[in-house]
């Protein structure tokens with residue numbers, strides 16, 4: 001196990017790896033508390049984009065050295081992603097324009113399973129990237145769409161989920177964590193229950209979970225899992241895991257000359273090599289972090305090092321959540337509303353992503369005031385998890401979202417500014 005404060009002790013080194021920390025606005029530091037919308041890019045991502053762009057052949061191949069280099073590079077990045085999520089090999093990883101595009105591609109590829117009499121289960125906890133593809137393709141094919149509701153405490157209603165499953169359920173789409181509330185779902189338990197009650201394929205949207213906790217597709221028991229490079233300190237890119245055994249059930253978009261096997265059957269056109277290089281840089285950073293946190297494990301396989309890095313990040317971010325919630329409690333203003341897990345005994349079930357509201361200010365007004373007075377960037381809107389926001393009978397909420405490069409100092413600056421706004 002890592003020491004509890006290991007990330008804090010490496011803090012200056014970690015922060016120095018993210019060039020955006022040196023950005024200023026009007027002569028004062030800029031504080032980015034919007035990692036839920038996209039994390040900062042790590043320096044090794046930027047470096048790899050430049051160096052691979054200067055040397056790679058666009059097209060992979062087997063004859064000339066430059067083609068071979070590109071082929072090997074693409075395989076290496078697939079293998080790194082496979083290690084990051086515990087997939088059985090590089091063939092299970094495909095590259096897409098974004099997670100949303102990956103899930104639309106997946107829905108199209110599964111359209112043959114969606115027929116009248118069949119049903120698909122989606123949840124009110126999800127980002128629309130993991131609802132709309134299933135609604136669009138499912139409805140077009142005449143299947144029924146069932147929505148799992150939230151409990152009054154804003155948790156996914158497990159009983160409702162299990163009640164919605166039957167022998168005709170062909171697919172369940174779940175999130176790993178809510179990008180508005182920060183609530184983490186117990187994926188392993190949920191998917192085990194789903195698989196006991198139905199033969200449905202299970203698709204996980206891990207975009208919000210990926211920068212905050214280890215991912216393990218085999219432990220989760222899911223069939224598909226998608227996440228985005230730009231949420232794990234890397235470039236704009238969607239990653240899709242497809243369990244090898246699902247290949248026979250897929251009919252993806254395909255040009256006739258494309259290979260039928262995984263993963264090439266997923267990929268239309270040439271791959272964006274600079275983005276793959278950036279992703280490699282971001283994943284190499286996480287490996288380096290894992291080896292720094294656990295030097296005695298430095299020669300362990302990458303799969304284990306990723307897990308150690310993400311466990312250390314998770315532990316550190318729980319401390320950040322505790323600190324945030326304690327400062328929130330101290331404010332004691334009747335104008336404040338908080339949505340999501342507020343109980344400090346339950347921080348292990350959340351990411352450091354906090355949905356909140358100041359009564360008397362629209363979310364856009366609060367965002368603007370924090371920026372103007374404190375140089376602080378937070379989010380406003382429905383965050384594309386519009387069902388969660390609608391469930392609260394709102395159109396928009398503010399969201400403060402942190403990552404492991406944030407510290408208690410970031411939280412102090414935010415609360416000092418918020419106090420200032422509340423007192424004027």
Ligand SMILES: Cc1ncc(COP(=O)(O)O)c(C=O)c1O
Nearest residue numbers: 098099100127129179207208228
């Ligand atoms: C939970 C979640 N799912 C899906 C997405 C969509 O990801 P992409 O922009 O790669 O399509 C986001 C983006 O914010 C997200 O937070």
